[in-house]
Amino acid sequence: MSLLRRRRSTEFIPAADRYPVEPLAGALLEVTDIRTHFETSRGLVRAVDGVSFSLERGKTLGIVGESGSGKSVLSRSVMGLLPKNGVVRSGSIRFEGRDTSQLAPDDQRKLWGTQMSMVFQDPMTSLNPVMKIGNQITEPLLYHLDISKSFARETAVSLLSSVGIPEPERRMKQYPHEMSGGMRQRVMIAIAIACGPKLLFADEPTTALDVTVQAQILDLLQAQQRERFMAMILVTHDLGVVAGRTDEIAVMYAGKIVEKAPTRTLFSQMRMPYTEALMHSIPKLSNPSHTRLNVIPGRPPDLVSPPKGCNFSPRCPYVQDKCRKEEPPLVRAEAAGHEYACWFPAGTPQGRAALERNVVAGAMSGVTAETVRVGTTPIGGGIKSGTTTTAPSTEGST
Amino acid sequence: MAGSGTAHLRDPADTLLRVENLVVEFSAGRNRKVHAVSDVSFDVMEGETLGLVGESGCGKSTTGRAVMQLPHPTSGKVEFEGVDLASLSGEELRRTRTRLQMIFQDPISSLNPRRRVRDLVAEGLNIWNIGDDASRDAKVREVLDAVGIDPDAAGPRRPHEFSGGQCQRISIARAVVTDPRLIICDEPVSALDVSVQAQIINLLEDMKARYGLTMIFIAHDLAVVKNISDRVAVMYLGKLCEVGNPEEIYAAPAHPYTAALLSAIPVPDPLVRPREIPGVGGEIPSPLAPPSGCRFRTRCPRATEVCAEQEPIMREVQPNHFVACHFPIAPA
Numbered sequence: 001m002s003l004l005r006r007r008r009s010t011e012f013i014p015a016a017d018r019y020p021v022e023p024l025a026g027a028l029l030e031v032t033d034i035r036t037h038f039e040t041s042r043g044l045v046r047a048v049d050g051v052s053f054s055l056e057r058g059k060t061l062g063i064v065g066e067s068g069s070g071k072s073v074l075s076r077s078v079m080g081l082l083p084k085n086g087v088v089r090s091g092s093i094r095f096e097g098r099d100t101s102q103l104a105p106d107d108q109r110k111l112w113g114t115q116m117s118m119v120f121q122d123p124m125t126s127l128n129p130v131m132k133i134g135n136q137i138t139e140p141l142l143y144h145l146d147i148s149k150s151f152a153r154e155t156a157v158s159l160l161s162s163v164g165i166p167e168p169e170r171r172m173k174q175y176p177h178e179m180s181g182g183m184r185q186r187v188m189i190a191i192a193i194a195c196g197p198k199l200l201f202a203d204e205p206t207t208a209l210d211v212t213v214q215a216q217i218l219d220l221l222q223a224q225q226r227e228r229f230m231a232m233i234l235v236t237h238d239l240g241v242v243a244g245r246t247d248e249i250a251v252m253y254a255g256k257i258v259e260k261a262p263t264r265t266l267f268s269q270m271r272m273p274y275t276e277a278l279m280h281s282i283p284k285l286s287n288p289s290h291t292r293l294n295v296i297p298g299r300p301p302d303l304v305s306p307p308k309g310c311n312f313s314p315r316c317p318y319v320q321d322k323c324r325k326e327e328p329p330l331v332r333a334e335a336a337g338h339e340y341a342c343w344f345p346a347g348t349p350q351g352r353a354a355l356e357r358n359v360v361a362g363a364m365s366g367v368t369a370e371t372v373r374v375g376t377t378p379i380g381g382g383i384k385s386g387t388t389t390t391a392p393s394t395e396g397s398t
Numbered sequence: 399m400a401g402s403g404t405a406h407l408r409d410p411a412d413t414l415l416r417v418e419n420l421v422v423e424f425s426a427g428r429n430r431k432v433h434a435v436s437d438v439s440f441d442v443m444e445g446e447t448l449g450l451v452g453e454s455g456c457g458k459s460t461t462g463r464a465v466m467q468l469p470h471p472t473s474g475k476v477e478f479e480g481v482d483l484a485s486l487s488g489e490e491l492r493r494t495r496t497r498l499q500m501i502f503q504d505p506i507s508s509l510n511p512r513r514r515v516r517d518l519v520a521e522g523l524n525i526w527n528i529g530d531d532a533s534r535d536a537k538v539r540e541v542l543d544a545v546g547i548d549p550d551a552a553g554p555r556r557p558h559e560f561s562g563g564q565c566q567r568i569s570i571a572r573a574v575v576t577d578p579r580l581i582i583c584d585e586p587v588s589a590l591d592v593s594v595q596a597q598i599i600n601l602l603e604d605m606k607a608r609y610g611l612t613m614i615f616i617a618h619d620l621a622v623v624k625n626i627s628d629r630v631a632v633m634y635l636g637k638l639c640e641v642g643n644p645e646e647i648y649a650a651p652a653h654p655y656t657a658a659l660l661s662a663i664p665v666p667d668p669l670v671r672p673r674e675i676p677g678v679g680g681e682i683p684s685p686l687a688p689p690s691g692c693r694f695r696t697r698c699p700r701a702t703e704v705c706a707e708q709e710p711i712m713r714e715v716q717p718n719h720f721v722a723c724h725f726p727i728a729p730a
């Protein structure tokens with residue numbers, strides 16, 4: 001059993017009191033039509049291209065998608081972590097009803113320092129290697145909250161123990177390299193929750209960890225979230241990770257949300273062929289050995305010159321002429337809160353008819369999805385970096 | 399020691415590769431040693447795929463490299479095609495490598511960035527002077543084509559112009575070009591997106607059928623390993639825990655570590671609550687000072703004093719299902 005299960009945390013949760021809070025009903029976070037484009041030598045990289053969603057207090061939103069689909073850029077856009085230069089952005093981000101771009105710089109700092117915080121994939125690069133763990137936790141506390149040094153220390157110790165770190169007093173004096181990957185991620189979580197945020201971003205928080213440790217860290221995030229009534233955005237490429245641990249899931253493809261639904265609805269009634277293809281390409285434990293996997297041919301589009309019409313059309317088994325000409329808008333499905341962007345949605349009569357037409361046409365031309373050749377065009381994605389692609393020296397490739 | 403024994407080995411006459419009591423230790427200075435692989439035995443039959451699974455640092459790659467004699471193991475025997483590889487001279491050993499190939503995890507950095515795809519793939523043929531120019535060229539085209547890379551378009555280009563999935567295809571072409579009998583794939587899909595991972599897994603299955611390959615498939619993802627393997631070996635901290643056929647092991651894991659691994663896998667189905675079965679706490683201990691007795695005992699929910707004192711030895715619990723544990727989980 002993880003320590004977390006045994007230890008109930010009783011520690012003080014600091015209120016980030018100086019940030020002007022409006023006791024509002026309604027969504028905690030409201031993102032409307034945000035676009036984040038990067039200027040590069042190859043042209044404009046449309047990393048995030050018109051994304052809208054909202055998140056209620058205490059809820060968890062999962063964001064899934066292949067490498068390079070824009071998950072991290074989306075998180076960074078909301079977190080105010082974009083580079084200063086070479087970025088073109090638009091759209092609005094409202095937190096507790098207030099437009100974050102309209103806040104005074106001081107309030108912005110307060111917002112990003114205390115109200116929203118982030119856990120990254122690689123704790124080693126986000127922790128300071130030459131600073132003791134203890135100081136790394138007390139620093140933001142002292143900066144953002146009006147508390148004494150000794151109280152900050154006490155708080156840090158109790159935070160460490162609440163994230164399941166044994167002997168927290170001793171660990172306070174250690175450096176990151178003296179800890180395992182799982183321990184470091186626990187420290188990152190302690191830092192992220194230190195100022196009592198209302199929203200926690202977790203960008204691939206367990207991708208670098210082993211499966212047994214991954215389960216521990218996901219449990220920890222969930223427990224902390226419940227205890228503190230935080231909203232959480234869990235970014236991952238692993239549909240397994242989001243399936244059991246989110247209220248809602250947004251699927252991203254080429255900088256856009258292509259399907260969004262309450263978690264159970266998404267898995268039982270997926271409409272977007274991309275979501276379906278992603279699901280089907282995962283090897284399942286319940287399948288017998290040597291089960292042929294369904295593949296998505298090709299790879300995600302180049303975000304500098306995305307295809308005309310639907311971004312998924314070059315890879316989609318349902319594709320029709322219309323898809324190559326007109327971009328499908330995000331529309332509501334029957335189920336509450338379910339939206340998707342597709343002209344011939346899976347699981348509908350139109351979708352079935354489209355798929356059938358393609359199967360017949362494919363049989364005639366001898367082309368099946370799997371025989372589509374790769375290697376004739378220069379690169380796109382493919383590597384599951386799970387890391388945050390910041391400065392793409394390789395020109396838009398991920 | 400923890401988790402040794404050879405009860406799971408089959409008749410040497412039937413196996414292409416037989417590894418007995420493999421030990422690999424690295425010096426870590428000040429008289430300390432990394433016990434990376436400690437008395438591991440396994441075998442692979444012709445045409446079989448053995449899946450080697452375990453968490454990072456448990457010794458999977460070291461085992462794979464020790465089979466290749468990269469470097470020579472500290473002790474133990476590696477018999478390939480009935481020949482003890484340790485007995486071979488440097489030249490003979492290098493020659494063996496045309497029949498015993500390895501594919502690595504990081505597809506891009508494992509290819510020399512300065513060389514063209516065509517030359518990278520032809521390397522094995524050129525080193526051993528296999529065939530004449532024309533037949534070599536034809537062979538390179540054939541294998542590139544087989545892995546789904548257009549030889550004309552891709553041949554003159556260099557690795558950095560390709561995606562991770564494409565580089566992995568090129569590595570596979572490179573490995574099969576010398577007509578090997580056994581390929582050791584060390585986490586060949588771990589760095590890839592799920593969609594590309596599926597493409598590469600299917601490709602490896604095709605290559606196996608087409609070139610009559612035998613494979614050792616190393617991975618940390620149990621679902622991936624199950625999908626591709628005929629036999630699975632679960633590894634923990636330099637030791638084997640459990641060996642058997644994948645259906646049986648996954649349906650009824652007998653070793654507490656296998657059970658913990660299986661319960662920790664996130665299932666892509668929201669109706670399955672995560673962690674219904676209790677997982678394990680803690681993390682893998684340091685291989686500098688592995689626990690006495692059973693190496694899993696510090697995290698094992700079933701551990702007793704016996705586990706600290708005596709190393710469990712591999713034994714058969716069901717036909718063709720072997721486990722190294724004093725208190726294996728009985729099938730339900």
Ligand SMILES: Nc1ncnc2c1ncn2[C@@H]1O[C@H](COP(=O)(O)OP(=O)(O)OP(=O)(O)O)[C@@H](O)[C@H]1O
Binds near residue numbers: 040067237391
């Ligand atoms: N600073 C930047 N300048 C230019 N392009 C960028 C920059 N940061 C990211 N990009 C590009 O934006 C796209 C989306 O990247 P992002 O990091 O959000 O992907 P991701 O979905 O998080 O992928 P992964 O799963 O690999 O983490 C990529 O094409 C990437 O190369």
Ligand SMILES: Nc1ncnc2c1ncn2[C@@H]1O[C@H](COP(=O)(O)OP(=O)(O)O)[C@@H](O)[C@H]1O
Binds near residue numbers: 433434
């Ligand atoms: N060249 C080396 N020198 C010292 N220690 C090593 C070396 N190679 C591997 N190790 C150690 O041996 C153990 C097993 O490593 P490895 O075989 O790479 O594990 P896996 O492939 O299962 O992740 C680890 O503790 C690792 O740090």
Ligand code: SF4
Binds near residue numbers: 320
């Ligand atoms: S709009 Fe057309 S191409 Fe796009 S996902 Fe739907 S069917 Fe496929």
Ligand code: SF4
Binds near residue numbers: 694698701702726
């Ligand atoms: S029961 Fe004992 S021997 Fe078996 S895995 Fe646990 S610690 Fe090892």
Ligand SMILES: [Mg+2]
Binds near residue numbers: 071203
């Ligand atoms: Mg990312």
Ligand SMILES: [Mg+2]
Binds near residue numbers: 459585
């Ligand atoms: Mg390895």
